[in-house]
Amino acid sequence: MAKFIPRQTFSAPNSIPKTYYLGHHAAGEAKIVKSLSNISLILECRDFRLPLSTHNPQLERALAGRERIVVYTKSDLGVDTPSAGDALRRLYGDRLVFWDKHKASATKSLMKKVKEVARAVDSLTGMRALIVGMPNVGKSTLLNTLRRTGTPTRTAKVAKTGDQAGVTRKIGTPVRILESEDKGGVGDGVYVLDTPGIFQPYVDDGETMIKIALVQGIKKGLIPDEILADYLLFRMNLWNPEIYARYCEPTNEVNEFLTAVAKKDGKIKTGGGPNWQEAASRILSQWRSGNLGKYVLDDLTEDAVQEYRTRMLEPKLSFNQAKKQQKLARAQVKAGA
Numbered sequence: 001m002a003k004f005i006p007r008q009t010f011s012a013p014n015s016i017p018k019t020y021y022l023g024h025h026a027a028g029e030a031k032i033v034k035s036l037s038n039i040s041l042i043l044e045c046r047d048f049r050l051p052l053s054t055h056n057p058q059l060e061r062a063l064a065g066r067e068r069i070v071v072y073t074k075s076d077l078g079v080d081t082p083s084a085g086d087a088l089r090r091l092y093g094d095r096l097v098f099w100d101k102h103k104a105s106a107t108k109s110l111m112k113k114v115k116e117v118a119r120a121v122d123s124l125t126g127m128r129a130l131i132v133g134m135p136n137v138g139k140s141t142l143l144n145t146l147r148r149t150g151t152p153t154r155t156a157k158v159a160k161t162g163d164q165a166g167v168t169r170k171i172g173t174p175v176r177i178l179e180s181e182d183k184g185g186v187g188d189g190v191y192v193l194d195t196p197g198i199f200q201p202y203v204d205d206g207e208t209m210i211k212i213a214l215v216q217g218i219k220k221g222l223i224p225d226e227i228l229a230d231y232l233l234f235r236m237n238l239w240n241p242e243i244y245a246r247y248c249e250p251t252n253e254v255n256e257f258l259t260a261v262a263k264k265d266g267k268i269k270t271g272g273g274p275n276w277q278e279a280a281s282r283i284l285s286q287w288r289s290g291n292l293g294k295y296v297l298d299d300l301t302e303d304a305v306q307e308y309r310t311r312m313l314e315p316k317l318s319f320n321q322a323k324k325q326q327k328l329a330r331a332q333v334k335a336g337a
């Protein structure tokens, strides 16, 4: 058999919207900025599978000037690239935590950093921290976990969580995650507030939107599952097509792949043909739970990180240009949503 040659590039269809910045994101951001007066620390969450693409530079700029800890969430789903950690540590130094909700040690290490800030702030009324980030990165889960860890007598979940964008709609009330300590010097304890996810105003390219959709950062269906499955096939082929060996031989054809999945997992239409839509959805949920490889999807080579750094520090678009782009893209979302 001829040697399998994976696709080297993926051309994202032009129809893919370049934004998901909605009215409630803009309003949410304004409210977050308003609530900042007594906030000393920002816990900025990003999905470890997309360490660069789930960063919202506009939100970061709006919150600048406070202590910040970058929390890379869901690190259990992106464990296979040891160099990713190093690249990110070079960007953020020790104000960074790789976190996952199952790993108590990660929560403890974050708690330690939070305490350090609390001691430095030494507020009598308690130090307040705000959890922020893009939709669905795990902000509410982080709040619940911090509370359970820091105040073990209170185990009830205080913030609602869910595997899609838009579960948290409002800034929460302060939740105590650390009791006041007589000797620790954290005043009246530490409080954390949950916030709704804020999407970045404008995404550079269709591929980034596809990646964000893969980690469920935008509404389901905005980009068809078949396109997401095709992109995943493209990435799996570059990593190692063995990942999906239980379904079929290596292939670049998404229809061939989805037909094999449909046959194997019983996603068959009434007439007997393969149900590609359901097969695609099955593949996505397998990947999302880590059963089709655990990878970081953003390019973290030195060049890519350098490029990202310049782009973040010197945004290409002027404010007005960005606004125009947003308007255009929003019209696109409306037309497609």
Ligand SMILES: Nc1nc2c(ncn2[C@@H]2O[C@H](COP(=O)(O)OP(=O)(O)O)[C@@H](O)[C@H]2O)c(=O)[nH]1
Binding pocket: 073, 074, 075, 076, 077, 099, 100, 101, 102, 134, 135, 136, 137, 138, 139, 140, 141, 142, 160, 161, 162, 163, 164, 165, 166, 167, 168, 197
């Ligand atoms: N595997 C994994 N899933 C997580 C982790 N943190 C959160 N999740 C899941 O991600 C989804 C979104 O979480 P949620 O806290 O509602 O995100 P939010 O929109 O940022 O508040 C939920 O289904 C969580 O169970 C994690 O560390 N690992």
Ligand SMILES: [Mg+2]
Binding pocket: 139, 140, 141, 160, 161, 167, 168, 195, 196, 197
């Ligand atoms: Mg939430």
